[in-house]
Amino acid sequence: xxDALPILPKGSRLVFFDEIDSTSEEARRxxxxxxxxxxxxxxxxxxxxxxxxxxxxxRTWVSETGNLFCTLLRACDTPPLVSAQLSFVAxxxxxxxxxxxxxxxxxxxxxxxxxxxxxxxLDRRKVSGILLESFSSPSMPLLAIGIGINLISHPSCTxxxxxxxxxxxxxxxxxxxxxxxxxxxxERWSQRWRQEGFAPIRxxxxxxxxxxxxxxxxxxxxETLEGTxxxxxxxxxxxxxGEDGQQRVIAAGExxxxx
Amino acid sequence: MKNDHKKNTKSDAFDHDVIRDxxxxxxxxxxxxxxxxxxxxxxxxxxxxxxxxxxxxxxALTPEQxxxxxxxxxxxxxxxxxxxxxxxxxxxxTAYLAPKPGDxxxxxxxxxxxxxxxxxxxxxxxxMNPIPATRAGVxxxxxxxxGQPVEYGEPLLIIE
Numbered sequence: 001x002x003d004a005l006p007i008l009p010k011g012s013r014l015v016f017f018d019e020i021d022s023t024s025e026e027a028r029r030x031x032x033x034x035x036x037x038x039x040x041x042x043x044x045x046x047x048x049x050x051x052x053x054x055x056x057x058x059r060t061w062v063s064e065t066g067n068l069f070c071t072l073l074r075a076c077d078t079p080p081l082v083s084a085q086l087s088f089v090a091x092x093x094x095x096x097x098x099x100x101x102x103x104x105x106x107x108x109x110x111x112x113x114x115x116x117x118x119x120x121x122l123d124r125r126k127v128s129g130i131l132l133e134s135f136s137s138p139s140m141p142l143l144a145i146g147i148g149i150n151l152i153s154h155p156s157c158t159x160x161x162x163x164x165x166x167x168x169x170x171x172x173x174x175x176x177x178x179x180x181x182x183x184x185x186x187e188r189w190s191q192r193w194r195q196e197g198f199a200p201i202r203x204x205x206x207x208x209x210x211x212x213x214x215x216x217x218x219x220x221x222x223e224t225l226e227g228t229x230x231x232x233x234x235x236x237x238x239x240x241x242g243e244d245g246q247q248r249v250i251a252a253g254e255x256x257x258x259x
Numbered sequence: 260m261k262n263d264h265k266k267n268t269k270s271d272a273f274d275h276d277v278i279r280d281x282x283x284x285x286x287x288x289x290x291x292x293x294x295x296x297x298x299x300x301x302x303x304x305x306x307x308x309x310x311x312x313x314x315x316x317x318x319a320l321t322p323e324q325x326x327x328x329x330x331x332x333x334x335x336x337x338x339x340x341x342x343x344x345x346x347x348x349x350x351x352x353t354a355y356l357a358p359k360p361g362d363x364x365x366x367x368x369x370x371x372x373x374x375x376x377x378x379x380x381x382x383x384x385x386x387m388n389p390i391p392a393t394r395a396g397v398x399x400x401x402x403x404x405x406g407q408p409v410e411y412g413e414p415l416l417i418i419e
Contacts, residue, residue, distance in 0.1 A: 056385065058359025081350040081411075084386040117384040132386035136375065143386075221353060221406025236384045237351060251383040251408070252353035 006046070006180040009187040013040055017047040022054055022061075023071035027144035028135060031073060036139035042074040046179055053148065055129055066152035067164070068175040072186060076134050076143035083134060083143055085198045085236055088205045089189045090130045090145050091118035095208060096189070097182035098127070098149070101173035102165055111168075113210035115160075116229070116238045116255050120149075121210055124257075125163035127154075145186075149178060160256065202232055211257045216240065218253040225250070226259050344396060344418040348409045352383035356405040364405070366416075370398045378416050381409065392418055 008014055020026050023045040030043060047070075050063030063069050072090075076083050091114045098120070099106045105122075113121045120128035128149045135142055150164035151172040165172040173181075193201055206212065211229050218225045218240060227240040230247055238250040348354070356364040356379050365377050372378065377389040378398075396418040403415055 056382075057355070058362070079349060080381070080386070080388045081383070084350070084384040084388075087384040087386055130385060132384075134386065134388050136389075136391065220408065235351075249351060251351040252385075 004176045006176045006183060008044060008183045012183060013043045015043055015045045019049040019051060020047040021052040022050050023047050023069050024133060024144050024146040027071045027073040031135060031137040031142045034137050034139055042072055044070055044072055044183055046070045056131055061129060061148050062155040064153050068149040068151060068178050070147055070179055072145040074143055076141040081235060085201060086145060087118045087132055088201050088236055089193050090147060091120055092204050093182060093185035093189050094120045094128045094147060094149060096185040097178060100181040101178045102170050104170045114205060114208045115210045117236060122163055122168050125161045127163055151175060206232055215259050217256045217259040218250055220253045342417045345414045346378060346390060346393060346416045348381055348411060348413045348415055350381060350383050351411050352381040352409060354403045354407050354409045354415060355380045366398050368398050368401055372396060372398060372418060390415060394418060
């Protein structure tokens with residue numbers, strides 16, 4: 001059943017590939033061709049392999065068969081600051097999807113955490129990566145939420161240690177069934193976000209936050225900051241408290257623990 | 260929490276034989292994609308085509324445009340910040356002047372830009388937000404260096 005298709009929430013479309021350069025690149029191409037009011041969103045784009053999977057700032061996302069590579073293309077009808085909250089929605093959905101598709105994780109939910117803002121960790125190693133990209137099509141503003149989940153393999157020699165479901169000694173789900181759970185979970189959390197705003201998302205995220213109140217370093221493009229992970233702001237920024245008690249608001253950067 | 264997706268029956272899903280048949284059909288017919296709909300679920304099977312990436316618009320400068328470039332350094336900046344063509348940051352984040360490290364910048368001072376053209380990217384919470392030109396014109400000044408954290412409303416760039 002390796003290629004069994006996922007079951008998606010009503011109204012979603014699926015675009016499936018054996019292999020594609022990158023599901024997020026495909027999202028961009030589909031987005032450019034969308035016409036206003038053609039009612040075709042949201043679209044899940046799923047590939048068994050990616051030849052040019054990518055991460056943040058041009059990094060490569062190793063994309064071997066057996067892992068999940070997908071992108072959700074949706075309308076982006078909120079200002080950028082608000083749309084960025086979907087980063088946290090997506091992370092919570094990945095956690096929930098893993099708990100649903102891996103029985104052991106349903107029983108041991110504490111093994112899953114989230115590293116600010118949206119890297120899902122299993123036993124403190126990165127098991128999923130999420131990258132959101134907003135862009136404009138001729139007809140409407142769009143948001144592509146790219147999600148990779150390591151089910152049976154993970155890259156070595158990464159800046160932050162990685163893992164996968166199988167290596168962690170768990171029963172790995174098929175990518176398609178993992179996508180079914182993920183799509184349903186994204187739908188549920190998005191609905192909650194639309195109806196109740198960021199507050200419940202922030203609360204649920206904080207419950208899962210790795211390293212909260214602990215020491216962190218945050219790598220920015222030109223400097224590395226150190227401090228205590230004080231809180232998540234009302235907008236989702238990381239609040240890092242320095243030695244001097246001053247809080248710094250961080251909107252982008254790479255987090256490392258235990259400095 | 261409800262598990263809505265579990266209410267769906269297996270009959271809602273295509274089995275993988277259908278996909279294989281479609282993929283075979285693609286080969287036979289030389290089509291690039293086939294899309295079918297079945298009980299509300301639509302599936303498209305496509306061959307991988309090489310993407311046609313849009314090329315950045317780069318225009319050679321005319322002397323007139325070059326004359327618009329500021330040549331008088333920092334004392335001009337307070338004035339420039341008030342300029343009607345100032346693009347400000349819609350959020351707190353980090354500004355990137357190029358698509359990825361090592362790439363040429365989206366725009367340089369003196370470049371002619373069209374409305375909607377991407378000028379830079381602001382990253383916040385792992386969301387990449389392209390900042391579009393709000394009008395056509397010439398890039399008079401880029402006000403932030405690459406990789407710089409920016410505040411909400413901070414001037415990023417001026418289009419003349």
